Amino acid sequence: MAARRTWMDPRLAIGVVLVLASLAGVWLVVQHSARTEVAWAATRTLLPGETIAAGDVEQIDLRLPQSGDRYLAGAAEPLGLVVAATVGEGEVLPLRAVGDAASAERAAMVIGVDGGLPRSVERGASVDVWTAPPTDDGFGVPAVLVADAIVAGVVEDEGILATAAVQLELLVPRDQVPLLLEAVSNEHALSVVPLALPVGAAP
Numbered sequence: 001m002a003a004r005r006t007w008m009d010p011r012l013a014i015g016v017v018l019v020l021a022s023l024a025g026v027w028l029v030v031q032h033s034a035r036t037e038v039a040w041a042a043t044r045t046l047l048p049g050e051t052i053a054a055g056d057v058e059q060i061d062l063r064l065p066q067s068g069d070r071y072l073a074g075a076a077e078p079l080g081l082v083v084a085a086t087v088g089e090g091e092v093l094p095l096r097a098v099g100d101a102a103s104a105e106r107a108a109m110v111i112g113v114d115g116g117l118p119r120s121v122e123r124g125a126s127v128d129v130w131t132a133p134p135t136d137d138g139f140g141v142p143a144v145l146v147a148d149a150i151v152a153g154v155v156e157d158e159g160i161l162a163t164a165a166v167q168l169e170l171l172v173p174r175d176q177v178p179l180l181l182e183a184v185s186n187e188h189a190l191s192v193v194p195l196a197l198p199v200g201a202a203p
Contacts, residue, residue: 037062038074039092045124046087046097047152048171049106052078057093070095086124086150107174109181110155111190112165117154118194121168125151126195129170129180131188139189146176148195168192 040057050056057078072078072093084105085097111129121127129146132139155167170192172180183190 040072040078041092042087045089046083050083052081106171110169114165120194127192130191131183
């Protein structure tokens with residue numbers, strides 16, 4: 001009578017170990033992908049030069065990608081930081097968009113623009129400012145004077161001396177402010193051309 005085998009086949013044991021290891025790997029992947037982290041998101045469109053105040057941001061739970069270290073962590077304090085790049089409403093705050101000295105890079109100016117504005121020229125939009133110098137026959141050839149200005153808002157002109165020109169508040173790189181002031185004082189014709197839709201407004 002043949003002796004009865006009481007030990008497990010090594011091949012079966014190896015198979016069981018491999019199955020268990022595979023299940024454990026799948027579980028770890030699922031747990032990692034489902035892990036959420038706390039981050040800061042803008043409650044309104046934040047423009048360069050603005051200082052983040054209470055109510056401008058809120059904490060949210062979300063799944064950040066592997067590049068999560070590029071965003072301001074939930075444990076960080078955003079209040080008092082200065083916005084360096086436009087952040088759309090609901091957008092998570094990138095580290096590159098906030099800092100301590102960004103306000104020194106741009107200045108706010110109000111210009112009058114004749115002929116109306118494209119619909120995409122609204123708060124947060126990036127625009128080029130074109131100018132045409134006055135001549136004896138009208139105006140000269142227009143050219144870009146200020147590149148990549150940011151629209152801070154459209155100013156309502158309701159006074160007694162209101163003009164037909166649309167008053168537009170722009171955030172302009174500080175090194176280009178003298179050029180724009182000179183164009184305004186010399187009565188150049190000013191126009192703005194949008195570069196892209198505002199953050200959060202694109203379809």
